[in-house]
Amino acid sequence: MRNLRNLATAVAAALALSPVSVLAQDAAPVKIGVVAFLSGPAASPFGVPARNAAELVIELMNAGKAPAPYDTKGFGGSKIETVIIDESGGTTTQVTEFRNLVQRHNVDLVIGYVSSGSCVGIAPVAEELKKLTNFFDCGTPRIFEDASYKYVFRTSPTSTMDNVAAAMYLKDIKPKMKSFAGINQNYAWGQDSWGDFEASMKHFFPKIEVKTSQMPKLFAGQYNTEISTLLGAKADVIHSSFYDGDLEALLLQASPRGLFKKSTGVLTAGETIMHKLAKQVPDGTILGARGPFGPYAPDNVYNKWFVKEFEARYQVPPTYPSYQMAQAIMGVKLAWEKAQAANGGKRPSNEQVAAALENSTFEGPGGVVKMAIGKGHQAIMETAYGLSKVVGGKVTVTKVKRYPAEKVNPPEGVKAADWIAGGFKQ
Amino acid sequence: MSPDTHRDRTLPILGAVLLAVIVFGPLLPKWALFLLTIALAKGLVSLGLMLQLRAGLVSFGQALYYCIGGYTAGSLGRFFDISDMLLQMICGAFAAAFVALILGFLLARYRGIFYGLLSMALSMILYGLLAKSESLGSTDGINILPSTVFGIRPAQEWVRYVVIVTGCSVAVLATALVHRYLKTPLGRLAPAIKDNEIRVEYMGASVRRAIHVKYVIAAALSGIGGALAATAVGHIDPDMAYWTTSGEFIFIAILAGTRSVVAPFLGAVIFGIIHTTAFDLSPNTWQMTLGISLLLVIVFLPEGLWSLFGRRKAA
Numbered sequence: 001m002r003n004l005r006n007l008a009t010a011v012a013a014a015l016a017l018s019p020v021s022v023l024a025q026d027a028a029p030v031k032i033g034v035v036a037f038l039s040g041p042a043a044s045p046f047g048v049p050a051r052n053a054a055e056l057v058i059e060l061m062n063a064g065k066a067p068a069p070y071d072t073k074g075f076g077g078s079k080i081e082t083v084i085i086d087e088s089g090g091t092t093t094q095v096t097e098f099r100n101l102v103q104r105h106n107v108d109l110v111i112g113y114v115s116s117g118s119c120v121g122i123a124p125v126a127e128e129l130k131k132l133t134n135f136f137d138c139g140t141p142r143i144f145e146d147a148s149y150k151y152v153f154r155t156s157p158t159s160t161m162d163n164v165a166a167a168m169y170l171k172d173i174k175p176k177m178k179s180f181a182g183i184n185q186n187y188a189w190g191q192d193s194w195g196d197f198e199a200s201m202k203h204f205f206p207k208i209e210v211k212t213s214q215m216p217k218l219f220a221g222q223y224n225t226e227i228s229t230l231l232g233a234k235a236d237v238i239h240s241s242f243y244d245g246d247l248e249a250l251l252l253q254a255s256p257r258g259l260f261k262k263s264t265g266v267l268t269a270g271e272t273i274m275h276k277l278a279k280q281v282p283d284g285t286i287l288g289a290r291g292p293f294g295p296y297a298p299d300n301v302y303n304k305w306f307v308k309e310f311e312a313r314y315q316v317p318p319t320y321p322s323y324q325m326a327q328a329i330m331g332v333k334l335a336w337e338k339a340q341a342a343n344g345g346k347r348p349s350n351e352q353v354a355a356a357l358e359n360s361t362f363e364g365p366g367g368v369v370k371m372a373i374g375k376g377h378q379a380i381m382e383t384a385y386g387l388s389k390v391v392g393g394k395v396t397v398t399k400v401k402r403y404p405a406e407k408v409n410p411p412e413g414v415k416a417a418d419w420i421a422g423g424f425k426q
Numbered sequence: 427m428s429p430d431t432h433r434d435r436t437l438p439i440l441g442a443v444l445l446a447v448i449v450f451g452p453l454l455p456k457w458a459l460f461l462l463t464i465a466l467a468k469g470l471v472s473l474g475l476m477l478q479l480r481a482g483l484v485s486f487g488q489a490l491y492y493c494i495g496g497y498t499a500g501s502l503g504r505f506f507d508i509s510d511m512l513l514q515m516i517c518g519a520f521a522a523a524f525v526a527l528i529l530g531f532l533l534a535r536y537r538g539i540f541y542g543l544l545s546m547a548l549s550m551i552l553y554g555l556l557a558k559s560e561s562l563g564s565t566d567g568i569n570i571l572p573s574t575v576f577g578i579r580p581a582q583e584w585v586r587y588v589v590i591v592t593g594c595s596v597a598v599l600a601t602a603l604v605h606r607y608l609k610t611p612l613g614r615l616a617p618a619i620k621d622n623e624i625r626v627e628y629m630g631a632s633v634r635r636a637i638h639v640k641y642v643i644a645a646a647l648s649g650i651g652g653a654l655a656a657t658a659v660g661h662i663d664p665d666m667a668y669w670t671t672s673g674e675f676i677f678i679a680i681l682a683g684t685r686s687v688v689a690p691f692l693g694a695v696i697f698g699i700i701h702t703t704a705f706d707l708s709p710n711t712w713q714m715t716l717g718i719s720l721l722l723v724i725v726f727l728p729e730g731l732w733s734l735f736g737r738r739k740a741a
Contacts, residue, residue: 038709090670091659096698120567121661124572124661188564191560
């Protein structure tokens with residue numbers, strides 16, 4: 001008997017530990033699950049800036065302090081509440097926590113996910129649970145190429161655009177270049193980035209020579225061997241999709257050896273560290289921001305508002321993950337309000353919001369976002385590249401060229417890889 | 427200490443658990459069903475770890491077989507269009523056992539830290555291979571087909587229930603077999619191996635063979651666990667073989683203790699609850715919460731949570 005009593009104690013303790021399930025919402029607030037890396041190596045470059053942007057934008061929206069047409073309070077007058085979840089712990093954890101968000105916290109929608117692995121894993125679950133889910137950052141084009149979804153959206157462009165546009169920019173500013181090399185992390189992001197870049201380069205420069213492709217392991221931190229190989233390769237251009245910590249380490253180690261002075265660097269995610277490393281980025285390095293974000297953001301009212309508020313609160317300028325998070329919330333807000341208006345002012349269902357978001361177009365701090373591909377679920381945007389130039393100890397960009405959304409993204413129904421291989425037919 | 431001095435209630439407990447899942451499953455919220463399914467999968471792997479722990483061996487690479495189970499299930503769907511979760515679990519077990527049979531010849535010769543690190547190295551090799559294979563989605567992984575049972579795809583409302591009942595039946599059967607094995611002479615050797623290997627050899631038993639058998643059984647259990655997790659989650663990626671995944675299993679095994687074959691499952695459920703609560707209450711410091719709870723268990727219950735139920739025997 002005592003065994004049974006012990007068992008009962010343990011079960012009671014376990015139940016006491018488990019979170020109290022929240023009562024179903026009664027019309028009042030709109031509950032959003034926000035998921036981004038809050039721990040691990042992807043937290044400081046992506047997760048935390050994104051979470052900061054989410055907190056800021058939602059607070060301003062709740063106060064009705066966003067510029068029109070985002071100036072109604074909350075979502076269509078309903079206050080926004082958030083449940084913030086860490087994206088660490090692997091896909092199994094993320095799928096578990098996604099289900100918890102939906103079925104225990106009863107969130108109305110989910111905005112999140114930095115890692116493409118999380119997005120690939122979550123998409124079918126979101127569909128199973130019929131829960132509106134907007135991926136704000138992950139890059140892989142596979143999500144809407146391999147399947148079609150009703151409830152899943154991505155209001156940020158795919159990583160294809162970054163590398164295609166990088167090749168176009170080189171064609172514009174270095175039409176006579178003869179060779180290139182690459183250093184990318186050996187995981188899906190690095191492999192895809194290099195694959196897209198290499199194929200695009202071969203299209204724009206049919207006679208180009210590929211000197212070497214270095215694929216060190218993710219978060220390796222030490223790149224002296226790779227730097228030696230790259231120095232020996234003497235390529236005109238070196239492509240890298242490194243970001244944050246790895247990029248910082250690469251630049252710090254490459255700087256004394258003059259690597260990026262001898263070969264022009266094309267840093268497709270270079271914007272993540274441009275505010276930190278003024279001394280290590282030689283003038284003339286090509287910097288990307290994964291879209292028209294940060295230094296490439298248009299001079300519109302939303303950008304002015306966002307930068308001013310972000311700097312006032314966090315004392316640093318917003319980087320692209322912050323922009324992506326802001327526009328993810330803004331796009332959903334507009335769709336929510338459109339659906340609410342169509343629903344006679346009553347709270348819209350997930351299906352109604354999804355229908356309103358599908359194929360929609362809206363403008364945010366990064367400019368115009370068109371939900372044009374992936375059956376209206378995947379955004380395309382224009383993008384821009386420029387050359388770094390240190391002015392007064394700060395990295396700025398010059399010779400900025402902008403590429404229209406339709407030119408750097410595949411048309412509806414065409415897979416990114418096929419589009420590149422087929423010579424960018426629209 | 428010997429389990430035979432009083433009545434052994436393991437089999438009735440296992441039966442009761444299965445019955446409880448079948449009866450109370452439909453009443454539980456869906457998120458709890460999913461949490462329990464994952465706990466079941468992790469419990470199976472931890473049961474494998476427990477077998478090794480009883481012989482004094484700590485594997486830092488049990489995720490190798492968890493991953494093999496998962497990728498076997500995924501490959502069946504991707505290349506042969508097989509989504510039957512029973513078949514996936516059986517194939518996962520066999521694939522893992524087969525690999526363990528071969529690697530066992532190497533591993534059974536090592537003890538202590540060498541055993542641990544070698545097993546970890548092997549699982550990291552698999553991680554590295556998968557991270558480089560772009561046809562299997564590299565580090566992003568791939569989705570696997572929605573689960574079916576005997577060719578039937580359950581309705582959306584019932585799929586979580588069907589998955590847990592099927593998973594639980596397999597797990598209970600496997601656990602009962604392990605319980606049975608622990609009563610065979612070969613199974614009983616484990617604590618003796620832990621205490622004094624030379625004496626075991628003197629008695630005429632082969633320590634290497636005993637460890638090899640344990641290693642293969644542990645792998646088969648982990649393979650089932652991996653396949654179950656894969657079909658429940660619907661996605662597999664190389665992280666399944668990463669050393670932190672192995673660490674999670676060790677965490678559960680230590681939390682649970684090695685006294686009963688049921689302990690790892692209790693450990694996995696408690697781990698799942700602590701994990702999700704920590705995620706909920708402290709999204710920025712959930713790792714710390716996990717760490718503190720493990721420390722508390724190690725300090726106050728050095729033989730794991732199961733010692734809560736067995737203390738009376740020692741007294």
